[in-house]
Amino acid sequence: MSLNWREIELILSELPLQGSSLQQTIQHDFHSLSWNFYHPDEGRWTLYTEFGTPFSRLHAVSKAITYNQKGKTAKLQRFIQFSRANLEGCKVIEVYQQPFDRLVLLRLDNHGRRLNMYLRFYSGPGANILVTDQDDILQDLLYRRPNRNEHSKGIFTLPPVQQESKVFLVRPRTETSFNNQIEAEYGTNSNESTYEDLVRKVQAKAEKELRILQNTVSSHLKTLRFCEGFDSFRKIADILSANQHLLTRRMPSIDLEDWESGKIIHIELDEKQKASANIALYYEKYQKAKGTYENALAEVEKAKKAFSEKESHYKDILREDQDKTRAIARLQRELKEGKVQQTVQQKTGLVLHSGEYTLLVGRNAKENDELLRHHVRGNDYWLHTRDYPGGYVFIKYIKNKSVPLDVLLDAANLALIFSKAKSQKKAELYYTQVKYLRRVKEGKTGLVIPTQEKNISVTLDDGRLSRLLLEHANA
Template identity: 25%
Template sequence: MHLHSFTIARLAIELREKGNSIAQKQLIQAFTTDKDSLVLSFEPITLKISFFKGEALFQTPDESKLQKKNRLLCFKELTENDCYVEDIITYPFDRLFQIKFSNGYSLYFLLFGRFSQVGLYKEGTLISHFPAKSKDVDVTAYKRANALAICNSLDSEIPFIKQLRFLNTDQKQELESLDFSTVSIEKKAELLNKLREKYLHGISYISKVEKSYKLSYSPSEEDVTSFDNTIEALDNFSRLYISHKVFNETKSSYLGVLNKELKSLKTKQKSLTKKLDSLSNASTYKQKADLLMAYLHLVPSGASSIELDNFEGTAKVSISLNKMLSPQANAERFYRKSKNESKQVDFVLKNLDQLKSKISQKETEIKSFGELESFKDIVKTAQAKPTKSDVRLPYRKLMLDGYEIRIGRGAKDNDELLRSYTSKNDIWLHAKNVSGSHVIIRNPSKKEVSMTLIEKAAQIAAYYSKAKTESLAVVMYTERKFVRKPKGATPGLVKVDKEETILVEPKNY
């Protein structure tokens, strides 16, 4: 808490008596340009009070450099009829001060941490306050009590030090070291007065402690700078405090994004590792096909499943069958699937290698970002736009016969591919009556696309569909302009107004 009662008193006294005195001066304008900052422009000085992260921070900006547009005027009653500052009133042992104006209005600066506000009152009645959502405060409850009155009001059932809310932690510890809790009421008052006298005079120090800034009245090894003027000290402290908070929040926010990305990569790695273990431990399609061929005489026609001994004779292998197929046809089906099984293992291993590399890169990025100490570098890194290579496209692509082929990655990606990455003269293909990827033959030059290329693209469409394990599949194709997305349709679903079909063997290129 940098705004304890003695700092507030020093601020009020300087506004009343020293070079920046506003006594007998007019308030030219009171305005805000955002919900958290209030500007009071007096004749000799401009005060800006920022209500920032639970603190009220005073600054003295150059009024000519402040934002001119979108100023919302506040406390208009104080800028009319040649009204001027009549007095600045301090409250010796409380966290507030009052600027009294000649027209009977008063501005109360109620500086109670996260409940801080500036309120306009007339004869103790609240007229308006800033920030707008502040709670109403009855200022008549605050008295300009002296030290003896404060000490007499302390509740003996509650630790005395805890009741001195107008002091900061250092000041409370200082009183505690002087046996404040055990001495008489008169001695308590004497100690409070001595403490106040000490903090009302002397030099202000701004120090950096544990990567945070602190305003104090005692020199230390961590001091950044010192001031004999409280207004100047508060101005410099506020600038350092705000910039430091913004720096930390920006850095923390972006580190959170990076760590979330790292967590996502590790989750994918865990999932792929589990899938690889499953592929490695399961009985392979080839093994099942070999067993069926070896024991054809034991497999009854029309069976939906069968258990056969493995070739080592050490375990039973359970095999699900298509009862509409003969035992030999079932074996042939498993042989076809075995080709894809080895491809799956290769695919998983390839992706695991890529993920391992990405995880290493992300960990290095997090470490490097965590070591940045310049706000400029933080912002530059956090706001850097991803390159095209970093952007995830909704399709995979390859080149065939000089044409680019785009293959949708999933249902939502199919929609995005169709909406944003095609033109009306492209050729659209999709396996008929089964779910699968949209396949696009890009044709920006509007040339006639050969049937040879359409057949190859159709094979790809069949391969990236539920028909990939079939020996032959029907694929429909048409120009992109005849394909549309019905309103409210589920992801991936489209309506085709004109189509042709082709029968192909599923194949990837």
């Protein structure tokens, strides 16, 4: 809880404020400041103040303020600039506390210029630092509150003295000075509160990242199960090759003996193709399925390793046996690194990841056009639903690598979900490289005509989408 007026009175009685000169002001965060003073008899000393929090207080500081209490915002910069220009160098000539109140007045002299600094140590919106001239015209404030008539060039009026409405007592004392007692008590409480808040934020971050990685593992395992029978395509191709003399045009299927099991198997054929083309088609299916299986197998191992490393990373950061100050610094650094990664991502559309590939998603014509103009290159791949309007999905090119089927299916699902075909839950798409797109002269924003395109059919896969979209808060 905040200090009551009697405790503030006791704090002030121990401080060498009168006669001290302000040498430096430091703003740590939205609510707290340090004031470095020099007193002819006491030497250098530091006053810590905090406003508008459950820990509103002032006291002398015996230890350096730790890293976790530092920070900057634009609003804080304004007041600190005023303080450095107008308050630093001032001498405290009088200290006054409003009776039965948590309002403290420091009268300052800056080489003949008189200033009044009112410190209101309230827990609610009344908390503030107000600096006025000798006529109580406001020069600047920690928090500008126009609705309370607290703004630059406004007039500050000291509230009338009121009688004590309830009895306030000084808390049980320790053997140290009251300043040291408050510093120790509130420093621990404030750090504990900060630590618990940071732990909650990092735990939420960990849960989200681990859920994404777990979904990635599940998606690749699903692909493995789907492609694990890839060798059957090779066997069919071998059987067809051995019985090529039995194949004729316009055969929709054929029943042949499997020489390993002795059973008769039914084989579907493309009746428009020659025998050799049907054989080649099954060998091609074998190669594609085998490649997809091997890629998924490698991706599963990679995703499991990433999950294990990430899990160990967060377990170490969230250990309870760490020094609190060191733990707070680590937690803050973890959250800061996450914010930095978010800010470096482009603002247009969505940036998602499928394995080692980056996917860019435009959700409307404006985003499609912006991505085409500024974020993709000729070798990147473009996907779009056929016969339905919708967003563009781009797969960023990786040198000397062909796009795996699993990545293509991820991109196709994204193109489907961000199109008018979403309600159908399946669609035909075409894809080609960006260099084969042609803009329509005087056409609508983002409109292109693909050339050398290929077709792909896709059915909505909720597992893929949840894995991809969980990593993006705006998806």
